[in-house]
Each structure stands twice: as structure tokens, then as C-alpha cells.
Amino acid sequence: MTDKPAITQKERMQIGRVAMPEQAAELRAVNFREVNLGLTEQLAMLEAERCLQCPKPYCIDGCPVRVNIPQFIVRLREGDMAGAAASLLDDNALPCVTGRVCPQETQCEAVCLRGKKGDSVAIGHLERFVADWAQTHPDALAAARPLSTARTVAIVGSGPAGLTAAGELAKLGHDVTVFEAFHAAGGVLIYGIPEFRLPKDIVQAEVDRLKAAGVKIEPNAIIGKTYTLAELRERFDAVFIAVGAGLPVFMEVPGENLKGVYSANEYLTRVNLMGAWNEGADTPILHGQRVVVVGGGNVAMDSVRTARRLGAAEARIVYRRGHEELPARAEEVHHAEQEGVQFDYLVAPTEVLGDEQGWVRGVRCVRMELGEPDASGRRRPVPVDGSEFEIACDMVVVAIGTRSNPLLTATSVGLEVNQWGYITTDENGMTSIPGVFAGGDIVRGAATVILAMGDGKRAAASIDAWLTGAWPPAVDVPEAAVASAAEA
Amino acid sequence: MHPIRSRDQLSPNVWRLVVEAPRIAEIRQPGQFVIVRRGPGAERIPLTIADADPDAGTISLVIQAIGKSTTDLVELEPGAAITDVAGPLGQPTELIASGHAVCVGGGVGTAVVYPIAQELHRRGVRVTSITGGRSREWVMLERELGEAGEVLVCTDDGSYGRHGFVTQALEDVLAAGDVDAVYAVGPVPMMRAVAEMTRPLGVHTVASLNAIMVDGTGMCGGCRVSIGGETKYACVDGPEFDAHQVDFGMLADRLATYRSFESEAMERRGPCRIGLRKPTAAAATETVVAS
Numbered sequence: 001m002t003d004k005p006a007i008t009q010k011e012r013m014q015i016g017r018v019a020m021p022e023q024a025a026e027l028r029a030v031n032f033r034e035v036n037l038g039l040t041e042q043l044a045m046l047e048a049e050r051c052l053q054c055p056k057p058y059c060i061d062g063c064p065v066r067v068n069i070p071q072f073i074v075r076l077r078e079g080d081m082a083g084a085a086a087s088l089l090d091d092n093a094l095p096c097v098t099g100r101v102c103p104q105e106t107q108c109e110a111v112c113l114r115g116k117k118g119d120s121v122a123i124g125h126l127e128r129f130v131a132d133w134a135q136t137h138p139d140a141l142a143a144a145r146p147l148s149t150a151r152t153v154a155i156v157g158s159g160p161a162g163l164t165a166a167g168e169l170a171k172l173g174h175d176v177t178v179f180e181a182f183h184a185a186g187g188v189l190i191y192g193i194p195e196f197r198l199p200k201d202i203v204q205a206e207v208d209r210l211k212a213a214g215v216k217i218e219p220n221a222i223i224g225k226t227y228t229l230a231e232l233r234e235r236f237d238a239v240f241i242a243v244g245a246g247l248p249v250f251m252e253v254p255g256e257n258l259k260g261v262y263s264a265n266e267y268l269t270r271v272n273l274m275g276a277w278n279e280g281a282d283t284p285i286l287h288g289q290r291v292v293v294v295g296g297g298n299v300a301m302d303s304v305r306t307a308r309r310l311g312a313a314e315a316r317i318v319y320r321r322g323h324e325e326l327p328a329r330a331e332e333v334h335h336a337e338q339e340g341v342q343f344d345y346l347v348a349p350t351e352v353l354g355d356e357q358g359w360v361r362g363v364r365c366v367r368m369e370l371g372e373p374d375a376s377g378r379r380r381p382v383p384v385d386g387s388e389f390e391i392a393c394d395m396v397v398v399a400i401g402t403r404s405n406p407l408l409t410a411t412s413v414g415l416e417v418n419q420w421g422y423i424t425t426d427e428n429g430m431t432s433i434p435g436v437f438a439g440g441d442i443v444r445g446a447a448t449v450i451l452a453m454g455d456g457k458r459a460a461a462s463i464d465a466w467l468t469g470a471w472p473p474a475v476d477v478p479e480a481a482v483a484s485a486a487e488a
Numbered sequence: 489m490h491p492i493r494s495r496d497q498l499s500p501n502v503w504r505l506v507v508e509a510p511r512i513a514e515i516r517q518p519g520q521f522v523i524v525r526r527g528p529g530a531e532r533i534p535l536t537i538a539d540a541d542p543d544a545g546t547i548s549l550v551i552q553a554i555g556k557s558t559t560d561l562v563e564l565e566p567g568a569a570i571t572d573v574a575g576p577l578g579q580p581t582e583l584i585a586s587g588h589a590v591c592v593g594g595g596v597g598t599a600v601v602y603p604i605a606q607e608l609h610r611r612g613v614r615v616t617s618i619t620g621g622r623s624r625e626w627v628m629l630e631r632e633l634g635e636a637g638e639v640l641v642c643t644d645d646g647s648y649g650r651h652g653f654v655t656q657a658l659e660d661v662l663a664a665g666d667v668d669a670v671y672a673v674g675p676v677p678m679m680r681a682v683a684e685m686t687r688p689l690g691v692h693t694v695a696s697l698n699a700i701m702v703d704g705t706g707m708c709g710g711c712r713v714s715i716g717g718e719t720k721y722a723c724v725d726g727p728e729f730d731a732h733q734v735d736f737g738m739l740a741d742r743l744a745t746y747r748s749f750e751s752e753a754m755e756r757r758g759p760c761r762i763g764l765r766k767p768t769a770a771a772a773t774e775t776v777v778a779s
Contacts, residue, residue, distance in 0.1 A: 181574065181703065181705050182574075182703065183532070183571070183572040183574070219572065219574075220572050220573065220574035221574075222574060222575070222577070222705055225575065225576060225577055225705075226511060226512070226515075226574070226575065226576070227511075246705070246706065246707040247706055247707060247709075248708070248709040250709065250719070256719075257712055257714060257719060257738055257742065259741060259742060259744070259745045260745075262710075263708060263709040263710075265707050265708050265709065266702060266708035266709055266710045269702050269703065269707070269708055270702060274531065274532065274702070275529065280756065281529070282529060282530050282531040282556060282557055282560075282753070283531045283532070283702075284746040284749040284750070284753070286745070358738075358741040358742075358744075405706050405707065406706075407705055407706060407724060
């Protein structure tokens with residue numbers, strides 16, 4: 001605690017939102033180092049002073065995992081770093097991640113009172129600052145291991161939902177094993193989100209913290225292949241399925257199987273998980289010079305900015321709606337623009353064109369206009385007759401979404417799924433099989449990291465109730481008031 | 489970690505590694521594969537499970553050292569370990585239950601048809617295996633295939649067995665008119681030739697497609713193949729498909745995606761250190777007999 005004099009609310013209102021220091025666009029467009037450099041302690045303290053400590057903090061309701069935002073901010077500005085970190089970690093198992101990839105502008109910061117008149121508190125930046133401090137000061141946070149309950153939980157998938165549930169359940173003393181199909185834990189955090197947005201050593205440190213808390217991780221275990229769900233249910237007292245929505249969606253247009261056409265999943269996995277961005281890496285990646293990325297979500301932004309860093313002279317987003325409709329985080333779009341990415345709005349590919357050797361040479365497109373709102377409430381794009389044109393390119397990345405992977409569900413007798421293959425759950429997150437819970441993208445469809453984490457946290461509360469005989473759970477953890485439809 | 493129990497050479501560039509993987513050994517079925525990552529920084533590569541010993545907790549992987557990743561793998565000495573082995577992946581082979589099956593293996597593809605021949609034989613199906621290579625030293629697993637039935641060996645240069653391609657031997661076997669199914673695994677031109685030969689005869693023919701993969705679980709879509717005009721994923725829908733429906737041209741084309749990268753990586757790496765120990769024709773036979 002410091003003994004600096006308290007400042008008045010009026011003085012707080014005078015402080016402008018601090019800017020996140022970042023690598024210069026021309027530099028970062030050719031490297032994979034993190035774009036955002038993080039606030040300095042001085043900047044973080046200044047920003048923390050902007051929080052009004054509202055008696056009725058809307059920001060908490062705006063957060064899918066209900067982080068007690070005013071509490072960690074007040075501890076931060078009082079100089080109680082360990083207290084701030086403890087508060088944050090108590091609510092959020094992966095704060096280094098969410099501090100970097102959450103769409104705060106549609107969640108906590110969207111409902112921050114200060115945003116009504118000027119800029120909201122930079123909650124995400126402050127979260128990252130405190131979380132990074134915690135990661136570099138593990139000794140300050142040595143929490144006592146809880147008493148073991150001798151209850152076992154299998155978690156299928158080590159993405160944001162699975163890791164969050166693992167952290168919560170371990171905290172309650174349960175014996176948690178996470179099964180991961182890949183050779184490393186993290187799910188979309190390591191295969192999908194690029195190094196320049198979420199460094200992999202940061203994710204690894206979060207995973208290591210969970211391991212230190214007693215969570216066991218079994219890699220190379222594909223549930224539905226290596227083990228069946230029934231086997232897990234037999235071996236463990238409860239199971240949480242958090243496998244995500246892992247199957248890529250393609251455009252279903254001619255030419256999509258040409259060489260040089262990637263799903264965003266494949267492109268990003270090669271680059272991120274397999275480290276193909278390093279020169280001399282064992283895993284190959286095509287270095288397109290003129291790259292078209294189809295889609296407007298965060299995955300599309302990650303892909304196009306990756307292509308730029310891998311040497312694309314021309315990297316463009318082709319999106320069938322307009323700038324206003326882009327589902328990506330505002331910061332990612334802004335960063336992409338700064339890095340020289342071009343945006344073709346109201347354009348949809350109708351065919352991928354190839355040369356005689358079977359390589360991509362371009363994309364035939366049609367211009368769109370926005371018609372009546374569709375089921376999602378967004379105006380439906382309609383093709384404009386006679387507006388066809390070609391964009392020359394040597395690589396295409398399809399980033400128009402993902403869907404459920406039937407690998408687990410198809411081999412799981414009695415597990416109910418809906419018409420799109422997503423697992424159906426009751427109000428407690430339990431599937432049609434007693435003791436088997438599910439959450440994240442495999443229940444809700446492709447969404448964001450933080451929504452998956454919210455599901456993981458709620459599922460953990462339900463699972464705890466199931467394991468301790470307090471079933472059905474008495475206290476329902478409410479879903480966040482504000483939810484984003486943006487892609488993870 | 490998956491320790492390597494033993495390693496032996498089957499042909500000048502093909503080795504067999506017997507690797508500890510108890511769970512996979514216990515549940516794998518013919519036609520399934522694993523994804524292997526040698527260690528940190530290494531590529532994930534799909535390899536068919538050539539054989540398994542559930543009691544010993546081991547699986548056999550037959551690896552053709554053609555690129556950097558495969559060469560790195562075959563250089564691992566017994567006692568060393570592979571960091572990651574994931575599986576078993578893919579659909580098991582759909583096997584006929586009775587009648588006469590022909591298993592055609594070209595080069596390292598012989599290691600993929602071997603477990604199929606073995607299982608067919610176990611079911612009581614009459615098995616004729618046809619395997620071939622450039623010359624005698626490239627012929628592999630002849631003795632193992634012999635345990636499942638008749639074996640016809642072909643060499644391109646006539647140095648061993650029949651002079652000619654496996655397809656010529658197949659033509660003769662098909663002429664008898666009693667073949668119920670053909671299982672063909674090998675280079676794309678071979679599988680295509682087999683498919684074209686059996687198509688007019690209406691003989692059910694299965695090919696195993698060695699598409700490029702990353703995860704092996706359907707999430708990357710890199711292994712997409714065209715089957716009867718429909719895009720399928722070799723990793724989860726296959727790797728085996730009705731050979732008469734396969735677009736082999738597209739398969740061959742997509743397999744060439746990283747060709748220039750592969751030769752560069754191999755150049756940087758240098759030649760296989762144990763590859764210098766090329767077996768003579770006699771030595772190759774000894775290796776097989778001794779194994």
C-alpha cells in the first residue's frame with residue numbers, strides 16, 4: 001500500500017485513457033513478436049486511477065467469467081500487486097490470455113460507466129498488466145493446495161473451456177485429467193491464435209500454472225479414437241466435454257481443392273502450433289506473395305496478418321458484408337489496416353481459379369449488396385447481377401467459420417446432439433448422459449475464447465455439485481449479460 | 489515418450505521401427521494409422537500401423553525415408569524414443585468375410601496391405617498377395633505376407649520373382665475370375681492402374697490414400713480428397729476408399745504441394761546417415777528372415 005493522497009472523482013474524470021504501447025506497424029508487419037507491448041507500471045497505475053469504483057459495477061455483469069474488475073483495479077492502484085493478482089486469478093483461470101484476446105469493447109468496457117462520456121477504463125489492458133505480473137511473480141501467489149476430495153474428473157479438450165474448468169475444479173480439490181488430441185495443451189490458444197497476438201510461452205506458462213495446481217494433462221489422446229467416452233465415464237466420476245468446433249467450413253465453390261488453398265485451421269496450425277513461421281522449420285508452409293483471405297472474423301484477421309508476416313506483398317480480406325459488420329475485434333481490424341492489409345468489402349468468391357499445374361492463380365468474385373436482415377439480425381448480403389470480377393492471387397485462406405467435429409459424438413452412444421452436431425445440454429450443462437457435461441464451442445457453436453471460458457467456469461460449478469452430492473446445483477452461475485458473437 | 493524396441497531395414501530406403509504404444513497396440517484395427525512427431529520442432533506425419541503386438545505393447549511402423557522428417561525418424565536407434573504417437577486414427581479397413589481377396593502392395597505400400605492380408609487370412613478369406621519393387625533389394629515383407637497366403641513377387645528389372653509390374657501379375661490373377669475384392673496400396677500411378685484394371689470387371693477395389701495431414705482428426709482439411717466428385721477427408725473418412733471413385737489426379741497433384749520445400753529441407757539436413765548401409769539382395773533377405 002502506498003500513502004499517496006486520494007484523488008477526487010472529478011480528478012479521476014480528468015485522466016484520459018492511456019494508449020497501449022505497440023510495435024510500429026512497419027516493423028511488426030514483418031515479424032511475429034507481440035504487437036501490443038503491455039502497459040508500463042506507470043501507465044497501468046494511471047489507468048487504474050480512472051476507475052470510478054461504481055457501487056453497482058456493470059463491468060462485472062459484462063464479463064462472461066464475472067471477474068471482479070473493480071476489486072483487482074483498486075488493489076492495483078493501491079500498489080497491492082499480489083492482492084490484485086490473487087483477486088483476478090480467483091475469478092479467471094487464464095487472465096494472461098483474456099487480457100490479450102477478449103473483445104472487451106463488446107463486453108466489460110462496453111458497459112463501463114466512463115464510456116458513456118468519453119473512453120471506458122482500459123480494463124483489458126489492466127487485466128493483462130496484472131496477469132503478466134502474476135506470471136512473473138509466481139512466489140507471491142503460492143496458494144495452499146486444497147484438500148483432496150478424491151473425486152476424479154476427465155476433461156476432453158485443453159482449449160479455453162477445458163483449461164478453465166480444469167483450473168476451477170482443481171481449486172476445489174478434485175483430481176483433474178485433461179485429454180488433448182494434439183501433442184501440446186492449449187487448443188485454439190496454441191494452434192489458432194498467432195504468436196504476435198498471444199505468445200505461446202504465455203499460454204504455456206498458464207498451462208504450467210494449472211499443472212502446478214495439480215491438473216494432469218494427457219496429450220495425444222483422441223477421445224472417440226484412443227479412448228471412448230464410455231471408457232472415460234467408467235474411469236472418472238465426471239466428464240466435461242470441451243472439444244470445440246474443430247472442423248473447417250469451406251466455401252463449396254469450384255477450385256477449392258487446388259494447391260494453395262488452405263482452411264484457416266490448417267494455415268494457422270502449421271504456422272502456430274508447428275512453428276512453420278520459423279525459417280528452417282520441419283513443417284512446411286506456403287509463402288504466398290498475393291494472398292486472399294476469405295472471411296471477416298478474428299480468424300480471418302489472424303490469417304491475413306500471418307500471411308503479411310510471411311512475406312505477402314499483397315494480403316487482402318475478402319468479406320461479403322461491410323466494414324460495420326466485421327465480426328472481428330476492433331483492435332485486430334485496426335492493426336490489420338495499419339499493417340497494410342487491404343479490405344474488399346461486399347465481395348464473395350464464386351470460384352477459385354487454377355493454372356495448368358494445379359496451383360491457385362486467382363479468385364473469381366461477385367459483388368454483394370446488403371438486403372433484409374437475416375436470422376442473425378445482420379443484413380443479408382445479396383449478389384449483384386453481372387458484377388463478377390477476378391482477383392489475382394497465389395494463395396487463398398478460407399476463414400468463414402468452423403463446425404462440430406463428429407469424431408467424439410459419433411462414437412458416443414446415448415450422447416444427444418442437435419441437427420448441426422452440437423451437443424445438447426440441460427440448464428446445468430449436463431448432457432443426455434448423467435455425469436457427462438459439455439461446454440464451449442461444441443455446445444454453443446463457434447464463438448469466443450471468453451465465452452468458452454464462461455462455459456468452463458459454469459460447468460465446473462455444476463460438476464462440483466455433482467461430485468459432492470449437492471445435486472442439483474443450488475446457485476446458478478448466471479451467464480454474462482453481454483455476449484459477443486465474434487469468432488474466437 | 490514411446491521407446492523404440494527394435495529397428496530393421498526392409499529395403500534400401502525403408503525401415504521398420506517397433507515402438508512402444510500399449511494402448512494403440514491393444515485397440516488398433518487394420519487400415520488405421522498414427523500421427524507421429526519425433527520430438528520438439530519435428531513435423532507431425534501420418535504412418536500406417538503395419539502390425540501390433542498387444543502383449544508386448546508395441547506397434548510396427550514401416551517408414552520410407554524420403555524427406556527430412558522420415559529420415560530423422562529412421563535414424564532413431566533402438567532405445568531412443570519418439571515423443572508423440574497419437575491414434576489409432578482413421579476408419580478400419582472394410583474387409584470381406586469370405587471368398588478370395590487380392591492384396592497389392594507397391595514399395596512401402598506393402599507395409600500397409602500387410603495387416604489387411606493378415607486379418608483377411610484370420611477371417612478365413614483366401615488371400616493372394618502381390619508385391620513388387622524396382623529390383624530384388626526393394627522387395628519387402630515377402631515372408632510375412634506368405635503367412636497369409638500365396639505371394640506373387642514382381643520386380644521391374646526381373647532380378648527376383650516375376651519380371652514386370654504388380655499390375656501385370658494382378659491381371660493374371662483376375663483372369664481366373666474368382667476375385668471378390670482387391671486391396672491396393674502403393675504409389676498413386678500404381679493404385680490408379682489397379683483401379684482401371686478392376687473397374688471394367690466390377691471387382692470391388694479399395695485404395696489407401698496417403699494424403700498430406702497435420703492433425704489426423706479432421707480439423708485441418710489438408711487431406712481432402714475427391715471421392716465420386718465429393719470432397720472427403722482422408723484422415724477421418726478414410727484413409728481407404730472405393731478406388732473406382734477416387735480422383736487420383738487430384739491426389740497426386742495435392743501430394744506435390746511441398747515438393748520444393750521437401751528437397752530444400754533434405755538438402756539442409758544432409759543424407760541419411762544409416763542409409764549408407766544399403767543391403768545387398770542377399771542381406772535384404774537375411775534381414776527379413778531374421779526379423
